[in-house]
Amino acid sequence: MDRLRLATVWFAGCSGCHMSFLDMDEWLVELARFADVVYSPFVDHKQYPENVDVCLVEGAIANTDNLELLCRVRARTRTLVAFGDCAITGNVSAMRNPLGSANHVLRRAYLDPGNLRPALPAEPGVVPRLLDRVLPVHQVVLVEHFLPGCPPSAPQIRQFLENLFAGHGQSGECAKVRFG
Amino acid sequence: MAAKTLTIDGQLVSAEEGQTVLDAARDAGIHIPTLCHLNGIQDIGACRLCLVEITGSPKLLPACVTKVQEGMEVQTSSDRLRRYRRMILELLLAERNHVCSVCVSNGHCELQTLAAEHGIDHVRFEYLSPRLEVDLSHRLFGMDHNRCILCTRCVRACWHVEGAGTKNVAGRGIQSRIISDLNQPWGQSETCTACGKCVAACPTGALFNRGATVAEMQRDRTRLEYIVTAREKSQWIV
Numbered sequence: 001m002d003r004l005r006l007a008t009v010w011f012a013g014c015s016g017c018h019m020s021f022l023d024m025d026e027w028l029v030e031l032a033r034f035a036d037v038v039y040s041p042f043v044d045h046k047q048y049p050e051n052v053d054v055c056l057v058e059g060a061i062a063n064t065d066n067l068e069l070l071c072r073v074r075a076r077t078r079t080l081v082a083f084g085d086c087a088i089t090g091n092v093s094a095m096r097n098p099l100g101s102a103n104h105v106l107r108r109a110y111l112d113p114g115n116l117r118p119a120l121p122a123e124p125g126v127v128p129r130l131l132d133r134v135l136p137v138h139q140v141v142l143v144e145h146f147l148p149g150c151p152p153s154a155p156q157i158r159q160f161l162e163n164l165f166a167g168h169g170q171s172g173e174c175a176k177v178r179f180g
Numbered sequence: 181m182a183a184k185t186l187t188i189d190g191q192l193v194s195a196e197e198g199q200t201v202l203d204a205a206r207d208a209g210i211h212i213p214t215l216c217h218l219n220g221i222q223d224i225g226a227c228r229l230c231l232v233e234i235t236g237s238p239k240l241l242p243a244c245v246t247k248v249q250e251g252m253e254v255q256t257s258s259d260r261l262r263r264y265r266r267m268i269l270e271l272l273l274a275e276r277n278h279v280c281s282v283c284v285s286n287g288h289c290e291l292q293t294l295a296a297e298h299g300i301d302h303v304r305f306e307y308l309s310p311r312l313e314v315d316l317s318h319r320l321f322g323m324d325h326n327r328c329i330l331c332t333r334c335v336r337a338c339w340h341v342e343g344a345g346t347k348n349v350a351g352r353g354i355q356s357r358i359i360s361d362l363n364q365p366w367g368q369s370e371t372c373t374a375c376g377k378c379v380a381a382c383p384t385g386a387l388f389n390r391g392a393t394v395a396e397m398q399r400d401r402t403r404l405e406y407i408v409t410a411r412e413k414s415q416w417i418v
């Protein structure tokens with residue numbers, strides 16, 4: 001069998017889901033027997049490659065960089081997994097949505113608190129522009145599978161991946177998986 | 181009292197006259213999901229989660245306010261019902277800001293548990309993300325409108341169990357809000373007895389004890405039923 005090409009990406013989230021991934025401990029060695037991690041915050045690849053089999057997407061889509069990379073990820077990946085609550089519901093990342101547009105949010109964060117030199121961050125080409133609304137991944141592109149949790153626990157991730165690799169698709173243990 | 185015999189999910193069930201389909205099903209060990217129902221307070225059939233199919237009726241009926249009848253044939257979990265229940269739960273999750281991970285009721289929330297039971301791993305509807313208030317004016321309790329699903333359990337506990345009549349619903353449709361007295365800060369209410377029955381009744385993290393942080397709100401659901409049974413039947417059943 002060909003080795004599985006696995007990727008993970010980190011958008012607007014706290015990286016807790018990736019930490020939980022690392023919590024799988026020795027099973028990561030097992031995983032390395034049949035999968036190559038071709039793109040991830042854990043490895044040093046700069047460009048999202050072609051022909052990725054499975055990609056775990058952590059975090060919501062909050063800025064133009066997220067949006068651009070997500071579109072590339074979708075185009076180059078067979079199976080996309082919304083990984084954790086931020087990717088699925090927006091979660092904490094989307095708590096800014098009730099405040100209004102990106103402009104309202106930036107004003108609330110940088111001008112309203114009355115710092116010494118109040119200014120909005122603007123560095124075109126360096127600091128990506130915020131989207132007006134933080135979006136769950138499935139509202140932007142097609143998502144094949146969802147793994148909720150904040151974060152999903154290491155055993156849940158492991159079981160999900162084992163089922164996925166075995167071709168069962170969804171974990172099938174929905175009762176044990178919940179938001180939060 | 182006369183006994184009625186009916187079938188629920190193909191199972192023959194004997195129930196007392198005047199019992200609801202929900203009670204009859206629960207007595208027979210058949211689970212029907214509910215949100216606005218709470219033992220001890222009056223049922224109003226608001227949340228529509230307990231809708232069941234009854235042979236001969238073109239409409240779906242809420243099990244919590246439908247009385248048993250002789251020969252009734254009830255279906256509690258057809259594909260259609262499961263589909264509708266899923267949709268109801270997803271709409272509830274999309275309507276306000278239910279951020280489970282930072283909610284006082286994380287892990288003890290009836291909405292969260294029901295969503296998991298119904299296999300909801302994402303919400304197909306767009307989140308409305310309304311801007312809502314948190315009322316922390318009361319010395320003991322808080323009200324977070326972001327988490328409220330308008331089940332009105334708090335209103336019914338306040339009116340029918342405590343008899344204070346502090347809590348009420350204002351507005352219509354998506355503008356509906358739970359209010360205190362004449363829509364004033366809870367802490368300024370002159371009728372609130374600070375009994376906490378509304379907090380005990382709340383299925384989500386909308387009502388909470390002040391000072392409770394993430395996942396700390398655990399409620400004793402049997403407390404209200406105990407009070408009502410004690411008052412109406414003079415039975416102190418723990």
